[in-house]
Amino acid sequence: MPAFDIHAYLKDRKLLIDRALDRCLKECKPYPQTLDKAMRYGLFPGGKRLRPILTLASGDLFGAKQKLLLAFASALELIHTYSLIHDDLPALDNDDLRRGELASHKLFGEGIALLVGDALLTEAFHLLTRPQVVRSLEPELILELIHEISHAAGVCGMVGGQVVDLETEGREVDVATVEYIHARKTGALILTAARVGARIGRAAPKDLRRISRYAEFLGLAFQIADDIADAVDQIQAAKDSERKKATYPSIVGLAAARTRARELLDHCLKELEPFGKRADPLRGIARYVGEQVQ
Amino acid sequence: MPAFDIHAYLKDRKLLIDRALDRCLKECKPYPQTLDKAMRYGLFPGGKRLRPILTLASGDLFGAKQKLLLAFASALELIHTYSLIHDDLPALDNDDLRRGELASHKLFGEGIALLVGDALLTEAFHLLTRPQVVRSLEPELILELIHEISHAAGVCGMVGGQVVDLETEGREVDVATVEYIHARKTGALILTAARVGARIGRAAPKDLRRISRYAEFLGLAFQIADDIADAVDQIQAAKDSERKKATYPSIVGLAAARTRARELLDHCLKELEPFGKRADPLRGIARYVGEQVQ
DSSP states (O other), X not given: OOOOOHHHHHHHHHHHHHHHHHHHHHHHOOSSHHHHHHHHHXXXXXXXXXXXXXXXXXXXXXXXXXXXXXXXXXXXXXXXXXXXXXXXXXXXXXXXXXXTEEOHHHHHOHHHHHXXXXXXXXXXXXXXXXXXXXXXXXXXXXXXXXHHHHHHHSTTTHHHHHHHHHHHTTSOOOHHHXXXXXXIIIIHHHHHHHXXXXXXXTXXXXXXXXXXXXXXXXXHHHHHHHHHHHHHHHHHTXXXXXXXXXXXXXXXXXXXXXXXXXXXXXXXXXXXXXXXXXXXXXHHHHHHHHHHOO | OOOOOHHHHHHHHHHHHHHHHHHHHHXXXXXXXXHHHHHHHHHSSOSOOHHHHHHHXXXXXXXXXXXXXXXXXXXXXXXXXXXXXXXXXXXXXXOSEETTEEOHXXXXXXXXXXXXXXXXXXXXXXXXXXXXXXXHSOHHHHHHXXXXXXXXXXXXXXHHHHHHHHHHTTSOOOHHHHHHHHIIIIIHHHHHHHHHHHHHTTOOHHHHHHHHHHHHHHHHHHHHHHHHHHHHHHHHHTOOOSSOOOOHHHHHOHHHHHHHXXXXXXXXXXXXXXGGGXXXXXXXXXXXXXXXXX
16 A cells, blocks of 8 residues: 655645635635735745644544535634734834745735734634534534634734743743743644644544644644754854744754654654554644654 | 713713723733733723723613623724724834823834734634623524624725725825725724624614614714814814825815714614614714714
8 A cells, every 4th residue: 555645635735725715815805906915925825734734634534524624724824824924024023034935014014914914813703604614513613613713823822922932032941931932822723723623523522632632742843843944044044043032942952852853743643543544644744744853 | 851871871881891801801811911911001991982882782772681792892892902002003003192191012012012902803702702602692693793793803894994094095085985994994893883782682684774874874973073083183283194094074174074974973863763762872872972073
């Protein structure tokens, strides 16, 4: 039997998600044109689409309907994209580039970038309450999922983590603090992305706990891999970090960070064992993150 | 029978709303402390609380439960407050003051102000999906109301209106364009605030249409009154507007703007006639907006 081809899988899922995001924009009809253009610029071509792909993969494992999964996956990507656009603003990271292209605020101006972020966040909740979604899933479950998503994106998740990150800038921090920031700033939404898929598929509580642990390990490994890539870039460019952010390798060193990331990914794979071959996509995602650990 | 005392009514309702907002913050436990402080700074003491008071008043007219009304009223005020904090940022209006006090970004810095706005918007949806709310209202109706609120706050409402406003800055515009901007930028959320109350109270379709027309007229009159106040301030301070925004009096002149606002308020009152004395709070709100027309 041929090995599972994670790269083909990721490519295929990204296509599905891109189409769903495009439909979402067509349906919400942003006006004026600048708003539509700037929302599309933020969303396309996009990055790895890790969060929405996790929703699809964990939902598939439990036999959830793809159409429903795509609505939630799209909403999570809208939220992720808003957070990147706001992060890049001069008030926060002041990044001129995002994935090698001009950041939204460099192309459209800061005012539009701010508003586009606001629009994407708002649209996520609008999308999840559309009649098509409400007709296809128990209303109580939709409300619980919106509660979980807004929790992950809010003061106890992404935004809270951002504020702690901002406050610790330039200060000495320990590993526990970095893990705390990562768990909220990026981990919370990654965890929720996987959980939402499993919950739509009505995973048994025990299975939902497994998927949650998988996603927690994965989220932290993903962030450490990202920190390592940044650190390697900085060494290669022999430049100092302009804003001293708390990162894993800056505290424990590159070698220990790599070891930690690989350890976490081993934990991920362990959680998937009871699901056998059916969990190959989730397994592939963990291995793919492993490939990113330089 | 003594006349309805709108000022006592507004004061009393503001107190109820302030308490509900305080409870909401206590329950969502923002961390770190800066986030909690900055969220509170944006929310308190607050302004007129027009939107949440409209929700209470229109809900009361149809006998809706106050506890439920307060949850939706608070969510609308969270959304309104986020929009003010983001509006004041240098990237948009660059206002140093809000209601005579330092704007959030002047006190906490632009980064925190940006994140606090994001947090307040996200928290609105978290609040509306809390178990206490879900237990007290049909889940289908909650989903419809979240859909309506996110529509009013999003690309077809507040954010969309902001972008059109930003794009027309410094350009010659006509009355239709100003009314279009007002209808989306401020009108949409005011309309929704009144509708949400009526819908929680299960208003009959005909009554809901009346309340909707009332709120549309009120929202526009309110914005024209605001434009007039700004214009009068500018004349008194003999200063030019730093950023030329499309306003009602700048196009039709002060006298015609005043006439238009009063006309709209007459329309408001007309819509309330069939409800008799029970609509005194909504009537009082329209008269109160009339008092603001200088």
